[in-house]
Amino acid sequence: MSVDLASAYSGADVLVTGGLGFIGSNLARRLVALGARVTLMDSMIPEYGGNLFNIHDMRERVTVNFADVRDRSAMDHLVQGRDVLFNLAGQVSHIDSMRDPFTDLDINCRSQLSLLESCRHNNRRVRVVFAGSRQVYGRPMYLPVDEAHPVRPVDVNGINKAAGEQYHVLYHDVHGVPACSLRLTNTYGPGQLVKHDRQGFIGWFLRTAVEGGEIRLYGDGSQTRDLNFVEDVVQAFLLAGADPRANGQIYNLGATPPVSLRELAELLIELSGKGSVRFVPWPVDKRAIDIGSYYGSHERITAELGWRPATPLRDGLRRTLEFYAANLRHYL
């Protein structure tokens, strides 16, 4: 049975790294509603997801602190006194990680170590929930992928995200920091980055559908993914940050049934009433790090923390399309 989120978060002191980004800002909105005191950290790196518009409706109800997680002194200060730290800051583009592996290393490894060292030395009891990634699995050896699947990333981002996650488990096991990780699959919803196509396909598909453009599918578009609506992902973070059973653990998120990229594109065009699909050959650099079909099992987090995705794909996509139809200019 799940923990009671209202009693867990009412009055709690919560820090969110990557707090002006897609998931961070949606999480902040729930936290504010639950009565938490919320501080949002963001580095506002231009190519990343931080966007002031994401918090325009709650700007007066949260504390915003512009800083990079790599800034050790600031982190040492910012972690003090917190009850929960949602650690969502990251470099999330797979393709960028192959072009500039050092920035990815800095943000996804060094920053995570730095943040955990800050917790170890300044607030060892803070509950840390890390935004991990299904990218650590690489090309699935079986489907659905559960947490026992080997970790065999196929790009620099996946390797570094795996290391960043392992640090969290290690700092729990060795230093007693109550940290855990959620391995996110493809998340979509209001507030996500749509200004370029290097942070996954969904944002780009959404924007293209809203603009009535041409959605390009590589190959025959038959590769599958599982998609989580951001409000469901937020629910998983809240549960993991409140339930001591999560300490030291790693959980997949996920959704059933999986959907092919072709089905997804067609659904977006149907819902928006605009746009078209075009099949194009695989670009060489994307083919090299593609993982084929993926969908995950979320049985473990369902059994242990009581989480399950609640939003049907069609409903989530409709709400997201409506959001961007009204607000696209703030995301370009």
Next chain:
Amino acid sequence: MSVDLASAYSGADVLVTGGLGFIGSNLARRLVALGARVTLMDSMIPEYGGNLFNIHDMRERVTVNFADVRDRSAMDHLVQGRDVLFNLAGQVSHIDSMRDPFTDLDINCRSQLSLLESCRHNNRRVRVVFAGSRQVYGRPMYLPVDEAHPVRPVDVNGINKAAGEQYHVLYHDVHGVPACSLRLTNTYGPGQLVKHDRQGFIGWFLRTAVEGGEIRLYGDGSQTRDLNFVEDVVQAFLLAGADPRANGQIYNLGATPPVSLRELAELLIELSGKGSVRFVPWPVDKRAIDIGSYYGSHERITAELGWRPATPLRDGLRRTLEFYAANLRHYL
């Protein structure tokens, strides 16, 4: 059937990072004997294993280049024209990695990325053999540990070594650099670091036995390890650097039968005719990252590259003790 090492290395241009260290210098000695042109790189970081005495017998037959693998410009230049690159530079202390995780990250992740970027841009055909570690497995879930065992490191060093290894496989898979990794278990022999006890127990046991001191065993000393004599490890590197079947692969080294630390200590005392054993409680910081009993399966490299350990433990230890009895002053 194994490749012919004489024809593979005669006249070959070979770069060894960590070349003045324990394994690097023993590898250099074989390479010189095989007729290779050998360049040894070493950063000479004081606490690490680089030692000029390790190459005193071949100083005129190798080129020595003092530089850190983190020095990208130097690496860009040094990789050019090489046929084989034995990549042995690393931070190898588990306990140091927990005290100073950033240095470990710099050397075991950033440096490896930097070296591979140098190869990608300046010499994409160089065969790279990486010195991996059985530390990536963490606490064994079954014995003997084969390459299919999950990668679950229990210290920062293990996490970073895992990432460093994955970069090598990735640069093979995506960029075509013919790289591979050997997961070394405990290696011992002439030339290893014995000046402090933070690079594993064997060097320290050896030194203590030579000095007639007291070998301290944590707990009851029943935990097992498998030990490889350095000449056998060198043979594995030579095979992996010459055989195209190794490209993109990961291989365990290992030895049977495994030996308990207690048996090892008693054997050292018998062979040296000096020293004693004392059982002491586990230090807290070492217990937290201890992996329990370990021994690995080397079936895969035996089947694919024809490698197997050839030196009985007793013979290898005797030769090592004789070496340090004569040369200990150069290693303090």
